[in-house]
Amino acid sequence: MAARKTTKKPNVSAEELKTYYREMLLIRRFEEKAGQLYGMGLIGGFCHLYIGQEAVVVGLEAAAKEGDKRITSYRDHGHMLACGMEPGGVMAELTGRIGGLSKGKGGSMHMFSKEKHFYGGHGIVGAQVPLGAGLAFADKYKENGGVTFTYFGDGAANQGQVYETFNMAALWDLPVVFVIENNQYAMGTAQARSTSTKDIYHRGEAFGIPGEIVNGMDVLAVKEAGEKAVAHCRAGKGPYILEIKTYRYRGHSMSDPAKYRTREEVQKVREQSDPIEHVRELLLAGKHATEDDLKAIDKEIKEIVNQAAEFSKESPEPSVEELWTDIYA
């Protein structure tokens, strides 16, 4: 975990900072609420929360342009909220209701939005990596200037298809940013116990793909790195790797007792490197916002999340007929 950098004066407007604060807070409060609904039995099955990693998606979305695509694995709620998908639609999918983005048929791990260019929501570790390169392949084929953010974790980084994809993405100069969200634990296995290299992005060098480490607890650092990566792709230079060091506060999924790390380790990150606290401090220290301003944002976010939760409870279950729809186009 890189320590928080506060020395460098951020080259960012008050409005931007407030936007990042709001977006990260939305993800955190949404996920807390999802955890609560899970505890109440309203959400079933697997539910992987994104708490702690908010700066990654918010920073990268700040570097994206309209038409850029994104795809990720099953820890996907944050990505969806960050690209503008409706919190109510996401939450109602978690509760398995007709108002969910997949009509309740996908669940926590499988949501999509053509409108927001979000391509899932995939449950097989690593499978989204060639899919993401395929989206980039389509952009290059259509010469539309689009870039695809292909997210995967430190765990997926040990899947063979990731390197099959690195090879072809480099060979064909595909406009894809490979985003390794390194939260240091592949489910319950610490990186040092699963991965031969300390910095995973180095593996791209074998394929001629440039990359770098990014402090994933600093939304401004993520945004800056994202802009660099996107510029590289848009210039036709092929793929780029961002290994974003981050940390998930919660277990791998809701049913993870998290005995593979200490409570102190989690607490230390929360206290010293929390990405939302970081922006909050920047806002207050730079006199961009008062405590009252931030309280107003907190309230606004709480209201959005409560509405999403209400919608997710009120939306009916899919009709029985839905069992048989959407199998063939």
Place this chain on the structure above:
Amino acid sequence: MATEILMPALSPTMEEGTLAKWLVKEGDTVSSGDILAEIETDKATMEFEAVDEGIVGKILIAEGTEGVKVNTPIAVLVEEGEDASALPAAAPAAAAVAEAAPVAVEAPAPAAAPAAPVVDLSPDWPADAPMAQQTVREALRDAMAEEMRGDEDVFLMGEEVAEYQGAYKVSQGLLDEFGGKRVIDTPITEHGFAGIAVGSAFGGLKPIVEFMTFNFAMQAIDQIINSAAKTLYMSGGQMGCPIVFRGPNGAAARVAAQHSQDYAAWYMQVPGLKVVMPYSAADAKGLLKSAIRDPNPVVFLENEILYGRSFDVPQVDDLTIPLGKARIWREGSDVTIVSFGIGMQFALEAADKLAEEGISAEVIDLRTIRPMDTGAIINSVMKTNRLVTVEEGWPQGSVGSYISSVVMQEAFDYLDAPVINCTGKDVPMPYAANLEKLALITTDEVIAAVKQVTYR
């Protein structure tokens, strides 16, 4: 306002648990993320975090209590200044839970004994269409070329499809006509390029993926099934995957176990996939053109031995054959023989020989395995009352065993003999010439099966 803290469900299967230990006491101030208690589930001891801020007003369930049902109030959180003693008694578990309970889906009623099924017997091309001899290989190439001329979004990718002109020369000439942007040599990396192709289909293209053989598609089967076939459903209909996976399937000759497997039954099982396995050149062309236009993922199973075989192909402008429509190759009255792909060769040879002995066999080429034209089979069985299926794949879980079950359920009263499934032998393919011959289905076996069901 006081907020009840409820016993949480901490795993997908948890219904109750033990409140092992409180980590807060009444009067403590807590904020979101603080650990309130340790709860033992059926699997592990879990920490339970606060979601809301507040003061622990009352602890309702003492630590050490076993069998606490999910959603039972275990504590009450109050705001500053609020009097905990005035709190109402613990409310029963939230009503929302009952509301969320799964609604049992009624099992479909068993099908009633069938009226004659509606069967599409329309001809696939005009009866007066001029014919020309063409190999299956040429027909497949023409199908791809015609579709690529008509739609810029169609492209071909696979190992050796471009500069080498195809490992089996199916893509001969396509690179010259369409260039390297649309006819793409991939590295030997089936899992990866199948995934890239599926992703490109999500992105709006219409890829044709050639597997050098379907044996190698085993490396990619996760992308075919989990990504291509299921995404439309998982996305509630938003995101489909128009893609064709094609290449030779089944035994060639003397290439042993790892290169000689028929995957028809494997892919047939998957909702969301369509599965095509043509026999003739005309069908290969018409079905491949339809498969490329289809908005769903299609597994198109070819056969190396058939590539070089010539058939009459109608010379019409745009030959398409609908997926899911069987073809009656030969009408007959004593027995129905159902096959597909190279199995048709044995079915037709057997029918010829049986005719010499006075047994009239109706031969149906399924052409598409999924969706399956079971109506055509049942219609025929209602006439002949006897059924033999023929395929190269293994017996357990074969296409024929599925057909048998459908016919038993929907046309049991019409059967005058048990259905026989002629299949490849239940062994990995041997290399030795004599053993390989024994492992494969033969015309004589089909004849013997027909005689058995017709009691001759």
